Amino acid sequence: MFEAKTYIDRRNLLRKSVKSGIIVLLGNNEAPRNYPNNGYHFRQDSTFLYYFGLNHSGLVGVLDVEADTDCIYGNDYTIDDIIWMGDQPAISELATSVGVKKSYPLSELSKTVLSAIRRGRKIHFLPPYRLHNTVQIAQLQGIHTARVHDYVSKELIKAVVAQREIKSAAEIAEIEKACDIGYKMHVAAMKMCRAGIYELEIAGAIEGIALQFGNGVSFHSIVTQNGQTLHNHYHGNKLTDGRLMLCDAGAETLMNYCSDFTRTMPVNGKFTDKQKDIYNIVLAANIKAQKEAKPGVTYQNVHLAVARVMAEGLQQLGLIKGNIDDAVANGVVGLFMPHGLGHQLGLDVHDMEDFGENYVGYDDITTRSAQFGLGSLRMGKVLREGHVVTSEPGCYFVPALIKKWEREKINSSFINFQKVENFLDFGGVRLEDDILITAAGCRKLGKHHVPITVEEVEETMM
Amino acid sequence: MFEAKTYIDRRNLLRKSVKSGIIVLLGNNEAPRNYPNNGYHFRQDSTFLYYFGLNHSGLVGVLDVEADTDCIYGNDYTIDDIIWMGDQPAISELATSVGVKKSYPLSELSKTVLSAIRRGRKIHFLPPYRLHNTVQIAQLQGIHTARVHDYVSKELIKAVVAQREIKSAAEIAEIEKACDIGYKMHVAAMKMCRAGIYELEIAGAIEGIALQFGNGVSFHSIVTQNGQTLHNHYHGNKLTDGRLMLCDAGAETLMNYCSDFTRTMPVNGKFTDKQKDIYNIVLAANIKAQKEAKPGVTYQNVHLAVARVMAEGLQQLGLIKGNIDDAVANGVVGLFMPHGLGHQLGLDVHDMEDFGENYVGYDDITTRSAQFGLGSLRMGKVLREGHVVTSEPGCYFVPALIKKWEREKINSSFINFQKVENFLDFGGVRLEDDILITAAGCRKLGKHHVPITVEEVEETMM
Ligand SMILES: [Mn+2]
Ligand SMILES: [Mn+2]
Numbered sequence: 001m002f003e004a005k006t007y008i009d010r011r012n013l014l015r016k017s018v019k020s021g022i023i024v025l026l027g028n029n030e031a032p033r034n035y036p037n038n039g040y041h042f043r044q045d046s047t048f049l050y051y052f053g054l055n056h057s058g059l060v061g062v063l064d065v066e067a068d069t070d071c072i073y074g075n076d077y078t079i080d081d082i083i084w085m086g087d088q089p090a091i092s093e094l095a096t097s098v099g100v101k102k103s104y105p106l107s108e109l110s111k112t113v114l115s116a117i118r119r120g121r122k123i124h125f126l127p128p129y130r131l132h133n134t135v136q137i138a139q140l141q142g143i144h145t146a147r148v149h150d151y152v153s154k155e156l157i158k159a160v161v162a163q164r165e166i167k168s169a170a171e172i173a174e175i176e177k178a179c180d181i182g183y184k185m186h187v188a189a190m191k192m193c194r195a196g197i198y199e200l201e202i203a204g205a206i207e208g209i210a211l212q213f214g215n216g217v218s219f220h221s222i223v224t225q226n227g228q229t230l231h232n233h234y235h236g237n238k239l240t241d242g243r244l245m246l247c248d249a250g251a252e253t254l255m256n257y258c259s260d261f262t263r264t265m266p267v268n269g270k271f272t273d274k275q276k277d278i279y280n281i282v283l284a285a286n287i288k289a290q291k292e293a294k295p296g297v298t299y300q301n302v303h304l305a306v307a308r309v310m311a312e313g314l315q316q317l318g319l320i321k322g323n324i325d326d327a328v329a330n331g332v333v334g335l336f337m338p339h340g341l342g343h344q345l346g347l348d349v350h351d352m353e354d355f356g357e358n359y360v361g362y363d364d365i366t367t368r369s370a371q372f373g374l375g376s377l378r379m380g381k382v383l384r385e386g387h388v389v390t391s392e393p394g395c396y397f398v399p400a401l402i403k404k405w406e407r408e409k410i411n412s413s414f415i416n417f418q419k420v421e422n423f424l425d426f427g428g429v430r431l432e433d434d435i436l437i438t439a440a441g442c443r444k445l446g447k448h449h450v451p452i453t454v455e456e457v458e459e460t461m462m
Numbered sequence: 463m464f465e466a467k468t469y470i471d472r473r474n475l476l477r478k479s480v481k482s483g484i485i486v487l488l489g490n491n492e493a494p495r496n497y498p499n500n501g502y503h504f505r506q507d508s509t510f511l512y513y514f515g516l517n518h519s520g521l522v523g524v525l526d527v528e529a530d531t532d533c534i535y536g537n538d539y540t541i542d543d544i545i546w547m548g549d550q551p552a553i554s555e556l557a558t559s560v561g562v563k564k565s566y567p568l569s570e571l572s573k574t575v576l577s578a579i580r581r582g583r584k585i586h587f588l589p590p591y592r593l594h595n596t597v598q599i600a601q602l603q604g605i606h607t608a609r610v611h612d613y614v615s616k617e618l619i620k621a622v623v624a625q626r627e628i629k630s631a632a633e634i635a636e637i638e639k640a641c642d643i644g645y646k647m648h649v650a651a652m653k654m655c656r657a658g659i660y661e662l663e664i665a666g667a668i669e670g671i672a673l674q675f676g677n678g679v680s681f682h683s684i685v686t687q688n689g690q691t692l693h694n695h696y697h698g699n700k701l702t703d704g705r706l707m708l709c710d711a712g713a714e715t716l717m718n719y720c721s722d723f724t725r726t727m728p729v730n731g732k733f734t735d736k737q738k739d740i741y742n743i744v745l746a747a748n749i750k751a752q753k754e755a756k757p758g759v760t761y762q763n764v765h766l767a768v769a770r771v772m773a774e775g776l777q778q779l780g781l782i783k784g785n786i787d788d789a790v791a792n793g794v795v796g797l798f799m800p801h802g803l804g805h806q807l808g809l810d811v812h813d814m815e816d817f818g819e820n821y822v823g824y825d826d827i828t829t830r831s832a833q834f835g836l837g838s839l840r841m842g843k844v845l846r847e848g849h850v851v852t853s854e855p856g857c858y859f860v861p862a863l864i865k866k867w868e869r870e871k872i873n874s875s876f877i878n879f880q881k882v883e884n885f886l887d888f889g890g891v892r893l894e895d896d897i898l899i900t901a902a903g904c905r906k907l908g909k910h911h912v913p914i915t916v917e918e919v920e921e922t923m924m
Contacts, residue, residue, distance in 0.1 A: 031493050033505045034809075035816035036591045038681050040502045043495045083800070083863050086691035129498045131593045201674045208670010212663045219500050229548035338545070347496075354497035401545050 001053045001255070002170055004099035010163060011051050015065050017159040021122030024113065024140070025051060026133045027059040041216060046347035046354075047126060049256055050164055053098045059091075060109055061100070066121075071095070071102035073109040113140045124153035126160070129354045157355045164352060165344060165360070166386035171257065172436060172445070175345065175388055178259035179434055179446030181213045181251035186263050186450045189223065189247045190460040193239065195267050199223045200235035202247070210251040218258035218349040221249035227264060227428030228396040230339060239267045244275060244427045250349060258349040260390050261450055262432035269461040271454055278395050279429050279454060281313030285393035286431045286452070289341060293383055293391065294441040298366050300380035303341040306393050307333040307374075314395075319423075322414045332414045334373020335405055338398070342390035343378035345434055350378060351388075387437040388445065396428030463515045463717070464632055466561035472625060473513050477527050479621040483584030486575065486602070487513060488595045489521040503678060508809035508816075509588060511718055512626055515560045521553075522571055523562075528583075533557070533564035535571040575602045586615035588622065591816045619817045626814060627806060627822070628848035633719065634898060634907070637807065637850055640721035641896055641908030643675045643713035648725050648912045651685065651709045652922040655701065657729050661685045662697035664709070672713040680720035680811040683711035689726060689890030690858040692801060701729045706737060706889045712811055720811040722852050723912055724894035731923040733916055740857050741891050741916060743775030747855035748893045748914070751803060755845055755853065756903040760828050762842035765803040768855050769795040769836075776857075781885075784876045794876040796835020797867055800860070804852035805840035807896055812840060813850075849899040850907065858890030 014023065027048040030039040044055050052061045052072065059074040072095040077088040095103040104112075113123055123141060127149060128134040138145040167175065185206040192202045203223040210217045224232045225239055227246030239245060245267050250260035264282075266275055288309045292302045311327050314320045320332055327333070344351035344360055352360045361379040362368050369375045379389055402424065404410070406417045431452060434445045451460045476485065489510040492501040506517050514523045514534065521536040534557040539550045557565040566574075575585060585603060589611060590596040600607040629637065647668035654664045665685040672679045682695045689708030701707060707729050712722035726744075728737055750771045754764045773789050776782045782794055789795070806813035806822055814822045823841040824830050831837045841851050864886065866872070868879045893914060896907045913922045 031495075031502065032591045033493075033502075034508055034591075035812065035814075037815065038811065040493065040495075041682065046496055079862075083860060083866070084691075084693045086688065086694065086862075129494045129496075131597065135593065204670055204672070204674030204678075206670075207673045208666055208668075210666070211669045212666030216666075220503065226548065229546075231546045232548065349500065350497065352497075353499065398545060400541075400548075404545070 001098070004097065006170070007051060007053050008099040011063055011070050013163060014051065014159055015063050015068060017162065018065055018124060018155055020065050021124055022065065022113070022116050023063040023124045023156060024137075025061040025063070026125070026128065026136060027052070027054070027061070028057060028130060029132050030057050031130070044256065046256065046352070047160055047164070049347055050160075052100070054094050055256075056094060058106065059094075060106065062109070062112060069102065070100050071104060072100050073104050073106050075106050110140055117141070122153070124156040125151070126156060127152045127355060157359050161352055161355065161359055164346060166384065167346060167388050167436070168386075171346065172388070174253050174255050174257035175259065175434065176445050176447060177253045178214065178218070178251050178257050179261075180448060181210055181253070182249070182259035182261045183446055183448040183450050184213065185209045185249055185251060186247060186261055187460060189249070190263070190265055190451065190457065193245050193265055193267060193461060194269070195239055195241040197239055198235070199225065199237050199239065199245075203235045206247075206249055210249075213251070215252040215254050215256060218250040218252045218260060221247070223247050223249065225267060225427065227430065228398045228426070230396070230398075241268045242272075243267045244429060246428060246430055248430060248432065256347050258345055258347070259434055259446070260345055260349050260432060261434065262392055262394075262430040263450060263452065263457065264429040264431065265457050265461060270458060274426070276454055277317055278426065281310055282393050282395050282429045282431050283452065284313060285309045286391060286433065289391040289393065290433070290435060290442055290444065293389070293435060293437060295383055295385050295437055295439065298380060298382050299341065299361075299389060300366055300369070300374070300377060302383075303374060303377050303380070304328060306341055307337070310337065310393065310395065318419050319416055320414050321416055327411075327414045330411055330414065331371040331373050332411045334371065335401060335411070335415065336395045336397075337393060338373050338376060338396070338401065339394065340374070340377025340379070342392050342432075345388045345390055353378075383437045385437055385439050389435055389437070390432055391435050392430055392432030394428060394430030397423040397426045398428075399424050463560070466559065468632070469513060469515050470561040473525055473532050475625060476513065476621055477525050477530060479624065480527055480586060480617055482527050483586055484527065484575070484578050485525040485586045485618060487523040487525070488587070488590065488598060489514070489516070489523070490519060490592060491594050492519050493592070506718065508718065508814070509622055509626070511809055512622075514562070516556050517718075518556060520568065521556075522568065524571070524574060531564065532562050533566060534562050535566050535568050537568050572602055579603070584615070586618040587613070588618060589614045589817060619821050623814055623817065623821055626808060628846065629808060629850050629898070630848075633808065634850070636715050636717050636719035637721065637896065638907050638909060639715045640676065640680070640713050640719050641723075642910060643672055643715070644711070644721035644723045645908055645910040645912050646675065647671045647711055647713060648709060648723055649922060651711070652725070652727055652913065652919060655707050655727055655729060655923060656731070657701055657703040659701055660697070661687065661699050661701065661707075665697045668709075668711055672711075675713070677714040677716050677718060680712040680714045680722060683709070685709050685711065687729060687889065689892065690860045690888070692858065692860075692890075703730045704734075705729045706891060708890060708892055710892065710894065718809050720807055720809070721896055721908070722807055722811050722894060723896065724854055724856075724892040725912060725914065725919065726891040726893065727919050727923060732920060736888070738916055739779055740885075740888065743772055744855050744857050744891045744893050745914065746775060747771045748853060748895065751853040751855065752895070752897060752904055752906065755851070755897060755899060757845055757847050757899055757901065760842060760844050761803065761823075761851060762828055762831070762836070762839060764845075765836060765839050765842070766790060768803055769799070772799060772855065772857065780881050781878055782876050783878055789873075789876045792873055792876065793833040793835050794873045796833065797863060797873070797877065798857045798859075799855060800835050800838060800858070800863065801856065802836070802839025802841070804854050804894075807850045807852055815840075845899045847899055847901050851897055851899070852894055853897050854892055854894030856890060856892030859885040859888045860890075861886050
């Protein structure tokens with residue numbers, strides 16, 4: 001937890017940026033796994049953490065804009081609970097620890113909200129992503145659960161995004177801690193990677209590292225020799241000599257700040273020439289992104305600059321042809337990199353994605369492209385000092401996608417499908433770093449450099 | 463997955479034991495963590511796994527008793543999904559793989575249920591423990607979510623318990639695999655345990671082992687130098703010379719069968735005489751349980767036999783006094799062991815606890831005691847060949863509980879509170895094994911013996 005003043009300042013600013021009404025921030029509850037008392041590892045809501053810092057289930061924070069007050073709603077443990085659970089802080093103590101002067105039992109919350117509604121005041125809440133909170137909002141507002149999303153406060157979303165997306169020095173220090181855990185995970189993966197080992201053994205080992213030094217992984221690790229399958233959480237393959245293993249994994253600190261790195265390595269420890277060709281295009285793209293990213297530039301344009309580097313590389317290999325500018329403008333690179341260059345990173349690995357991607361990655365100036373590939377870019381808007389984003393170019397050979405484009409003659413004047421088909425069994429390469437936008441440009445986060453060049457990766461694997 | 467015949471036979475038996483109507487078994491859905499697309503690691507519902515074996519989210523299985531048919535409801539992936547996720551089996555293929563001949567899109571389910579209701583047929587479902595399934599049942603039945611638990615089928619619960627509680631040879635083999643992962647975890651914990659290391663480092667490392675060789679832990683690991691706090695998932699202490707570390711942890715196999723072991727060890731690797739005194743009482747209790755557990759005996763009586771061994775030991779140390787039989791009958795041992803001797807174990811670490819403990823651990827012959835301590839026993843009924851239960855005696859010194867009993871003069875004629883107070887900083891000891899009830903008696907599960915005697919533990923820690 002940060003000191004109380006941090007949370008007080010954040011709440012004061014939020015109350016100033018929302019014009020009127022009461023702001024209801026729901027914390028998360030325990031999530032049952034296979035029976036009521038066997039829950040998943042508790043994860044607090046990130047916005048609740050940002051404004052209240054309390055990592056306990058069953059809490060709700062309320063900010064009253066006009067009255068300029070905050071309070072916490074939650075239920076104290078009973079004396080019987082304490083026999084089984086040891087001493088537990090009272091809700092009032094939790095509240096005090098983050099500078100909140102008032103606290104009430106949870107049963108009081110509906111009265112507070114009802115009385116505000118009766119006086120015609122606006123109730124601001126964020127889009128819920130857990131059914132428990134959807135139901136809670138429906139009950140508080142007196143509406144059907146199916147209508148909850150119509151009542152979400154866009155004003156609140158925008159105010160919270162404006163605050164959370166600019167990271168303070170203390171937050172950056174936390175993200176760097178998460179990066180250092182990520183470093184340990186990726187180096188461990190490189191050292192374990194070899195033909196004959198199961199993907200699961202590596203995935204489990206690196207998830208264990210994330211649990212040893214923080215709050216576990218920030219998302220399901222992708223550890224696969226089928227990197228061309230982008231949404232791949234299958235870990236059942238035995239690694240095969242000649243394949244590339246793609247490892248996309250990150251950690252959360254105990255304060256729930258996240259990291260997110262991807263590295264790709266040859267299963268047998270030595271890249272083939274063909275693998276190096278593709279790998280070095282992606283590496284050049286990764287370097288290009290970090291050269292272009294700076295305040296005032298849109299990340300959409302950084303994505304396009306990266307796409308150009310990839311197009312040039314792919315042209316040199318003979319996989320694409322024709323005018324490079326036209327190829328990029330027509331989205332040819334989307335065949336090889338169907339996803340975007342990156343996303344914001346913070347208390348969530350895709351920061352604030354629960355609000356809707358467009359509120360976080362786009363604004364009135366920069367809107368989302370409809371083009372395949374570029375349209376998947378989560379963060380497109382103008383970069384500002386204090387933004388933390390991922391830079392994660394990749395190059396994949398997705399058989400189903402290649403066949404679709406060939407069949408439907410998509411961008412066929414730019415693509416040498418015959419040559420592309422030599423790569424149908426190639427897999428995929430992605431190289432992802434976490435970068436902070438600084439006054440001058442950007443810098444990679446993390447005390448330690450995660451091996452990334454062909455030479456560094458091969459040496460780490462030796 | 464087992465072969466299709468296993469699931470066909472199980473469903474045939476279930477249809478025979480439920481007299482009439484349709485049986486609706488809901489699988490689990492993805493559970494969002496901090497935003498919609500960042501879910502917890504998927505865990506299928508155990509009963510769904512037992513009858514249908516499919517480890518995929520969003521499925522519902524229906525057994526029609528009179529028509530003697532089964533079917534699966536679920537939605538196929540689209541071609542767009544397949545570009546991102548790789549080839550995915552169709553629902554019809556999944557169904558066929560477990561011997562189910564018919565499958566339909568999920569939208570057909572409500573029609574099936576509605577038409578059954580209209581014809582006056584009984585709809586059997588189990589108590590839901592995830593809100594998503596509660597809502598789904600409410601919608602299918604046309605009732606309010608608050609009333610869902612009134613509609614639960616006790617007949618179905620009893621039929622499922624009767625099947626699931628007797629483990630087949632193939633299931634026992636799976637539980638033994640889980641035990642072997644548990645063995646690796648506990649030996650690793652013993653080897654890592656030393657003054658100065660954080661509890662979290664050990665907890666993370668052993669959870670990593672569970673993820674490397676199976677589906678992760680079967681419940682939140684307890685790794686603590688405050689073993690006296692029974693519900694303890696705090697891992698923030700640095701281990702201190704002189705304390706005992708209690709480690710209660712188990713694994714799930716990839717088929718979701720569970721293990722559950724507890725070991726207790728001196729942080730510095732050598733038990734003191736005082737620690738040995740208490741430790742050996744618990745070890746004697748653990749051995750006694752395995753001597754007494756056999757078909758035809760209630761586990762409640764095994765608990766009481768264990769309590770007697772503990773009472774004798776505690777009397778020798780001068781902590782309790784008076785007639786031993788009376789002490790046990792009055793529940794004196796509950797001060798030192800407030801929990802029960804064990805629970806059933808299978809596809810859940812507390813097997814079928816989602817149905818309600820009394821349906822699983824008690825029956826018309828054996829009812830739950832109201833006494834503190836014995837009343838916490840989850841499994842009390844007559845043991846039968848094929849039951850798998852934990853045997854987990856423990857001895858704790860819980861300051862809040864000791865003070866309560868002393869203040870309220872509970873069993874004060876049996877307890878030497880002055881001597882007990884010498885143990886207020888002792889912590890707690892628990893020793894837990896997983897045992898199979900055999901024709902002749904019982905046996906410990908797991909190929910490897912998890913070190914348990916003072917000598918074995920000290921040697922492993924060297
Ligand atoms: Mn990423
Ligand atoms: Mn247990």
